[in-house]
Amino acid sequence: MYQENTSNYKWGYILLFLFFLIFIYGDLFPSTLITDISPAILDMNTIFLSIVLEAIPFVLLGVFVSALIQTFVKEETLARFIPSQPILALLPAVTIGAIFPVCECAIVPIVRRLIQKGMPLHVGIVILVSAPILNPIVFLSTFYAFQTDLTVAWARMGIALIVSLIIGGIVYSRFGNSWQLKEEKGHITHSPHTYRNRLSETFHHASDEFFDMGKFLIIGALLASVIQTFMARDLLTDVGSGFLAGPAVMMGLAYFLSLCSEADAFVASSFKGLFSTSSILAFLVYGPMTDLKNTILMAAYFRKRFVLSFIIIVTIVVYTVTLLFDLFYL
Amino acid sequence: MDRNSHYFVRSVILLGFGLFIIKLLISGDIHKFIAPRMMTYMYFALSVIAVLGMIQFFRSGTEDEQSCDCGHTHDLSISKGRSLFVYSLFIIPIISGMMFSDHVLGSSQALNKGFKYELRSSSPSEEYDKPESSSSEDGKASEESDALLEDPAILSVSDRYPELQKEFQESTSFTLTEDNYIGSISLLEDQVDDYVGKEVKMNGFVFREDGFPEDRMVVGRFGISCCVADGGIYGLLVQGDSQNLSEFKNDAWVEVTGIVKKVEHNNWELPLIEPTSIKKIEIPAEPYVYEEFEFSG
Structure with a gap:
């Protein structure tokens, strides 16, 4: 036992030494060794790291809120605020989504925790899809990115609201209140803790969850960076920008680029001349609701079948609603 | 691996992330990844990572884990090969980040x-600039957008x-x-x-x-x-x-x-x-x- 212990600690110390070594001498490594093989690898590395670095603060935030909910929110409290009538329950869900200024990386662990605490599945899903879009920061960034066309910012919010309500309804009709998390329902029995205990417990939960979730974030960021580096955007734009193809292409782009919902408006505005407003709206609504990085995060907590149906539902609803919007309003 | 050495490796990885961010801050290379207005978030992340790292470190010294029956899977009791894979996922960005942080997209x-x-x-897409063809069908919403279009000088x-x-x-x-x-x-x-x-x-x-x-x-x-x-x-x-x-x-x-x-x-x-x-x-x-x-x- 003692032997086992020391041998495993050894790896920790080797790692520690390695980190310090690279911290001091890392810059001396000639990057030409890599660029000789393929110059794109360093581009990919930079994009990958920037996605990871940008997401880490928000993941930490999400993990902490989730840990706080885990430790401090009682199941009964939650139940009191959510109407038992399933359709009525969608309204507080959207409100919560609009009030919480959380982006899409942070919302996944929070929603998972809320569902675990007894929140109905469809209510949680509505929060999951609405919170990353319906918030003031995203509104402002969209507003600034589309200076000359205010309709985009307003329409983005409006469509997101309608789409999340429809998604909530469909999820309820298909899944009802069935259990879709990977882990078992139930056994959440907390012995009364003292305050100090609770605080350290929150931190323990948070760091465990950071590692649970971090690995999926890193895999997601890696995939997204590979696609960003090696897929020319013309490839997608060549497919088409017509009435039917345009929104589909832009949704595909949104899915694979996995941008943060606060930044995607600026990327979208660079497509202004090439795609119709409805295609751009499809990009802006679909991306925050689901993308490659988020699919992997969700798959960590939810059953695979559910994640798959979720993506299909979101895709169909967003596509239909933007097309209808295009027909009637634009 | 037993519980305590997991905590120890995790605290080292968190320290590594901390070192990575500090290195970026010292060299100024942080702006080759993140826009300056996101810096507050980076400082937040750095301090949280430092706290979490310390907590993991001291946790690795404790004799036994207080039983915490909170319905989430502590992802600890997994095979050696799998934990090696999971931890290398965290280690790779730290190392590649500290080595190639000065690369600039070209x-x-x-x-x-x-x-x-x-x-x-x-x-040049015509759809984008097309006039409000359907404005007569719908009253309120397009009136609103018409009003916005009439005064593009707002922004x-x-x-x-x-x-x-x-x-x-x-x-x-x-x-x-x-x-x-x-x-x-x-x-x-x-x-x-x-x-x-x-x-x-x-x-x-x-x-x-x-x-x-x-x-x-x-x-x-x-x-x-x-x-x-x-x-x-x-x-x-x-x-x-x-x-x-x-x-x-x-x-x-x-x-x-x-x-x-x-x-x-x-x-x-x-x-x-x-x-x-x-x-x-x-x-x-x-x-x-x-x-x-x-x-x-």
Whole structure:
């Protein structure tokens, strides 16, 4: 036992030494060794790291809120605020989504925790899809990115609201209140803790969850960076920008680029001349609701079948609603 | 691996992330990944990581885990091979980050993302500018958008950069700096006519789209709003016979001085610089320019 212990600690110390070594001498490594093989690898590395670095603060935030909910929110409290009538329950869900200024990386662990605490599945899903879009920061960034066309910012919010309500309804009709998390329902029995205990417990939960979730974030960021580096955007734009193809292409782009919902408006505005407003709206609504990085995060907590149906539902609803919007309003 | 050595390795990994961020902060390379306005979040992340790392470290010294029956899987009781895989996922970005943090995106990514002109000029979408054909069918919503369209000046480019515009219109020559880069190029794209004949000085890296003639290139920089992954190209066409442009290879950083002209290309009026002098320069310490927008509105 003692032997086992020391041998495993050894790896920790080797790692520690390695980190310090690279911290001091890392810059001396000639990057030409890599660029000789393929110059794109360093581009990919930079994009990958920037996605990871940008997401880490928000993941930490999400993990902490989730840990706080885990430790401090009682199941009964939650139940009191959510109407038992399933359709009525969608309204507080959207409100919560609009009030919480959380982006899409942070919302996944929070929603998972809320569902675990007894929140109905469809209510949680509505929060999951609405919170990353319906918030003031995203509104402002969209507003600034589309200076000359205010309709985009307003329409983005409006469509997101309608789409999340429809998604909530469909999820309820298909899944009802069935259990879709990977882990078992139930056994959440907390012995009364003292305050100090609770605080350290929150931190323990948070760091465990950071590692649970971090690995999926890193895999997601890696995939997204590979696609960003090696897929020319013309490839997608060549497919088409017509009435039917345009929104589909832009949704595909949104899915694979996995941008943060606060930044995607600026990327979208660079497509202004090439795609119709409805295609751009499809990009802006679909991306925050689901993308490659988020699919992997969700798959960590939810059953695979559910994640798959979720993506299909979101895709169909967003596509239909933007097309209808295009027909009637634009 | 037993519980305690897991906690120990985790605390070392968190320390590694901390070191990585500190290294980026010291060298200033952080701005090669993240826009300055996101810095508060980075400091937040750094301090949380430090706290979590310490907690994991002291937890690794405790004799036994207090039983915490909270319905989540502590991902600890897994095979050695799998935990090696999981931990290397965290270790790889730390190491590659500390080794190659000074890399700057260049022409290949610019080509990949597409130069704005190319996008706009290749197929100017009619749908985007189409009149409100269905306005009669629906009352309220389109009235609202009509009202917005009638007064586009609310948020036009010139309204967004009023001082910059005034300065440029009054002077006969101007210089693009880090701070006014995005604004200047937006102004130039918006109303070329106001600036034709003026002298411009700018820097950036060189890149060419496929099918550019010999004497044409783009000089531009990446504009970042949150992180490098959302970067887009801001740049101007440079064309002229007076200088031998082919000696400036893609990815070379140059400083261009020249006269603003207007070209018409597929019905789009684009600004173009006819260079009077071009010289090679070193990559600036901050190679990217950043979108600025205030949340206060």
